[in-house]
Amino acid sequence: MRGENGEGGNNMILETERLLLRELTQEDLPAVCDTLQNDEVRRVYEHDFTDGEAAAWIDRQRARYERYGFGLWAAQLRGGETIGMAGLTLQPCEGEEVLEIGCQLRPAYRGQGYAREAAAACLRFAFHQLAAQRVHCIVKRDNLPSRRVAESLGMTVRREFLAGCGGMQKPHLLYAADNSVPPFFPLLKGLSVGDRHARALLDRELAPLGLSGSQYMCVLRVCAYPGVTQDTFLRFFLIHPSNVTRALAALEKAGFVRREENAADKRTSRLFPTRRAVEAVGKIRAAAARWQERVLEPVPQEERERFLSWLSAVSLRAAALCSDPQESGEPEDGGPLP
DSSP: OBSSSSOTTTTTTESSSSSEEEEOGGGGGGHHHHHHHSHHHHHOOOOOOOHHHHHHHHHHHHHHHHHHHHEEEEEEESOOOOEEEEEEEEEETTTOOOOOOOOEHHHHHHHTTTTHHHHHHHHHHHHHHOOEEEEEEEEEEEEEHHHHHHHHHHEEEEEEEEETTTTTTEEEOOOOOOOOOTTTTHHHHHHHHHHHHHHHHHHHGGGGTTTTTTTTTHHHHHSTTTTTTTTHHTTTTOOOHHHHHHHHHHHHHHHSSSEEEEEOOTTSSSEOOOOOHHHHHHHHHHHHHHHHHHHTTSSOGGHHHHHHHHHHHHHHHHHHHHHHHGGSSOOTTOOOOO
């Protein structure tokens, strides 16, 4: 539940019965220092964190928010004090990268069930918002409180391994829980999450052009199909026609689209790009290409064309299954969707 308002202030991510999880800022440095600079954390990490390292810790989380959409968040009592951190990070583990739940609390708030409450919210977020198929906890074998939290979430030990800690190799346990939803549905959810992040990224990059992440595709398609009828244009998109109509009205007002009467059918109009729209196409495509490159990073270069082709086929099939058969055909003007 991401929001801009409410008890948690800006950048609130999750709510639980007693807690709010929100993005960390450097204003949280005193609480982060208290979380990291104590005997319990020193025992687990076998390291003494300085104030500078605590500030760098916050910066790393903020970089993770920007890149992945998640990281360790501030754990705050409802209407009250920040009591520690909890969230999700990608961690190396014996040659692979795993999605891990992490939680650290200030000493005064341990032993009151807050760690389990925050960790459970993070697990739900990973399964339902990120569409993760498996979520992990990496725990030192002698860290009994963290082991109890992992086990309370239904996690089981998948393997034991040695990992560096304080300059020495120490026994660790890899706990994991699996998503019970069939893999295909989390995949679709993951694509939806990616779409939201892409639009947020494009909102920032295209703001100087006067465009938002929800308008850019209209500009690209009206440039690809100059003179397309509005009725046909509405069928290019897998969203409710009223949303497209509102976007077109905003783009016309902003000078990206112009309408002309359709001589063949005066009940509808034809859409044409303006010079402003044509000049924006290169910048839109460059911004979209940067996001695509980031998303496709795990896919080998030689497999990307085939992967995108199959993904497009699945997308169109899903749309056809959800639509009236008479409304799920190709655009009447011919040619594939751009």
